[in-house]
Amino acid sequence: MRVRRHRPGLRSALVSSRAIACLLLLAAPVAHYAQPKPTTTQSAGEQPTTSVISTQPTPGVAQPVASPVGATFGSNAPGAGGGAAATFGDEQLIVNSDLITLNVTLTDMYGRFVTGLTKEAFTVLDDKEQQDITFFSDEDAPVSLGVIFDVSGSMGKEKISRARDALKHFIETSHDGDEYFLIGFNHRSQVLMEKTRDADALLSKLTFVQTKGQTALYDACYLGMEKVTRGVHPKRALLVISDGQDNSSRYSFGELRRVLKETDVLIYAIGITDRGGHDTFDVAGQSILDELAGVSGGRAFFPDTAAEMNEIFERIAIELRHQYSIGYKPKNFVNNGKWHKLKVKVAPPRGLPRLFVRTKDGYYATTQPR
Secondary structure, three states: OEEEEOOOOOHHHHHHHHHHHHHHHHHHHHHHOOOOOOOOOOOOOOOOOOEEEOOOOOOOOOOOOOOOOOOOOOOOOOOEOOEEEEEEOOEEEEEEOOOEEEEEEEEOOOOOEEEOOOHHHEEEEEOOEEOOEEEEEOOOOOOEEEEEEEOOOOOOHHHHHHHHHHHHHHHHHOOOOOEEEEEEEOOOEEEEEEEEOOHHHHHHHOOOOOOOOOOOHHHHHHHHHHHHOOOOOOOEEEEEEEOOOOOOOOOOHHHHHHHHHOOOOEEEEEEOOOOOOOOHHHHHHHHHHHHHHHHHOOEEEOOOOHHHHHHHHHHHHHHHHOOEEEEEOOOOOOOOOOEEEEEEEEOOOOOOOOOEEEOOOEEEOOOOOO
């Protein structure tokens, strides 16, 4: 625990404040991190209702059957060993926590999202050791989203136009409470719009962009992660729209990959490339986006047509609204920076076929305050 004092010369007040703060912090983890899982009303002996969400682009997207009452992490909640900040009087106490949080996507064999399961259906293995789930929710929660938009010379006007139209479909399908950051990049990355809920303003920003220069994809992703981790929502994601070819970043692919493993930020990447071609430019770009998305627990897509792109953007928006949030505190946690491999298993209810789980594959055991 580290105490940061903002006013000098208050020794007696500081001692008293520390004592009060310690008492409050003993109770805080119970209320903040180990909140009871959201439940739905059901009669004795009745099985919980599950819902299979189709991702076909039909009007009126189905909502989860479960309507959990909201337990969510605070805005400073950790992903893999983060910290939470609390203010007491004139002092700010920054508390390290070993809470691990996971965003889990559950689908059936047809790729449809499955919601409504209880935490008893899930098993979390940390380095092959089963963990006790202390937080669980399948609430339709808003997200802090960074839109990472490639405006380099490798992206033509036609690609920009198609991507902008598809982004409109994403926004129309997403949660009303989502907040957006817009980051454009060519030879350097820059914030084109700070956090906003004004979707029209965000789309307008992309109307007259000029494509030129080289591609600092890794720098833009890094900047995006910094922005969304300061967002108001505990759930965070990046929507990367690019051809995947980096040739101008200060950060390397390995450095970005490492940072992604240390955060709880999901990456969904859309490769705006000519999939009909077989040149190394396209193959390399797709490989990069596949790897970055996979490390985070997200996905990469490479649409061939404008209609397919629109459908993919809608699918990503639906997925973000139908994920499970799972949290646990590892047994015998040691803050040594060691890599821990994760595996999440699910036991489908009677009558459901095999289900498929997607989440991040591990974390580094650190408790760095945020």
